[in-house]
Amino acid sequence: MPKGRAARTKIVQTPGPEPPICYGRRVTEPSDLYFRQVPIGPMANFIYLIGSRSARTCVVVDPAWDTGAICRLAEADGMTITGALVTHYHPDHVGGGMLGFRVPGGVAELVARAPAKIHVHKLEADGVKRVTGISEEDMVRHEGNDRVSAGEVEVELLHTPGHTPGSQCFRLKSALVSGDTLFLQGCGRVDLPGGSAEEMERTLSQRLSKLPDDLTLYPGHAYGGEHAPLGEVRRTNPFLSSFQKRSRAR
Numbered sequence: 001m002p003k004g005r006a007a008r009t010k011i012v013q014t015p016g017p018e019p020p021i022c023y024g025r026r027v028t029e030p031s032d033l034y035f036r037q038v039p040i041g042p043m044a045n046f047i048y049l050i051g052s053r054s055a056r057t058c059v060v061v062d063p064a065w066d067t068g069a070i071c072r073l074a075e076a077d078g079m080t081i082t083g084a085l086v087t088h089y090h091p092d093h094v095g096g097g098m099l100g101f102r103v104p105g106g107v108a109e110l111v112a113r114a115p116a117k118i119h120v121h122k123l124e125a126d127g128v129k130r131v132t133g134i135s136e137e138d139m140v141r142h143e144g145n146d147r148v149s150a151g152e153v154e155v156e157l158l159h160t161p162g163h164t165p166g167s168q169c170f171r172l173k174s175a176l177v178s179g180d181t182l183f184l185q186g187c188g189r190v191d192l193p194g195g196s197a198e199e200m201e202r203t204l205s206q207r208l209s210k211l212p213d214d215l216t217l218y219p220g221h222a223y224g225g226e227h228a229p230l231g232e233v234r235r236t237n238p239f240l241s242s243f244q245k246r247s248r249a250r
């Protein structure tokens with residue numbers, strides 16, 4: 001949860017070639033993948049819609065701020081939302097309240113609108129319940145490396161603690177959706193409850209180090225940009241490059 005003040009919620013529908021829908025990247029091969037990056041709210045958050053065009057189903061990553069607008073956007077694309085993937089429990093990603101900070105919409109509104117399951121890492125589940133008020137039955141608790149499918153499209157859940165204990169990134173085809181673990185020009189803060197500088201360093205220098213350079217990084221906030229190849233982020237993100245250098249020097 002970066003600093004910021006709740007203001008008027010804004011949703012901007014991103015442009016993109018069709019099909020498949022993929023903001024910012026031209027995909028020329030025929031593909032079943034439905035992928036949409038959507039800027040939302042006053043804190044430069046991104047939500048993502050990920051799914052299968054043939055099955056017409058998708059999951060939504062971090063559906064906070066204006067859940068109605070997110071549902072209408074999926075519907076306008078002919079897609080049914082079957083679940084949400086949660087990167088971590090902060091209200092600007094899941095809605096609800098924490099430390100006097102409240103965000104409208106989120107996973108509680110999503111489960112009230114649609115028969116959707118909320119997929120969280122097991123170490124983040126209690127935080128998500130506390131912040132949003134959803135029930136255990138609404139959630140699926142995951143281990144690292146579990147997979148969630150929308151039609152034929154499979155998303156791998158990578159456990160990447162540091163910003164919070166149960167933070168997770170999502171890998172699918174050539175994309176890495178990174179929440180607040182990694183931005184183009186920074187990483188998530190580690191001074192909020194459950195944050196750990198040591199875990200963040202391990203995540204950035206070891207857990208994410210085996211991922212290929214040609215994955216495209218799609219962050220949870222537009223800090224320093226909207227998306228970029230992971231290889232480029234490795235060279236230009238000061239946190240990532242210094243942690244990687246330090247770990248190579250050991």
Ligand SMILES: [Zn+2]
Binds near residue numbers: 001088090163180188
């Ligand atoms: Zn956060």
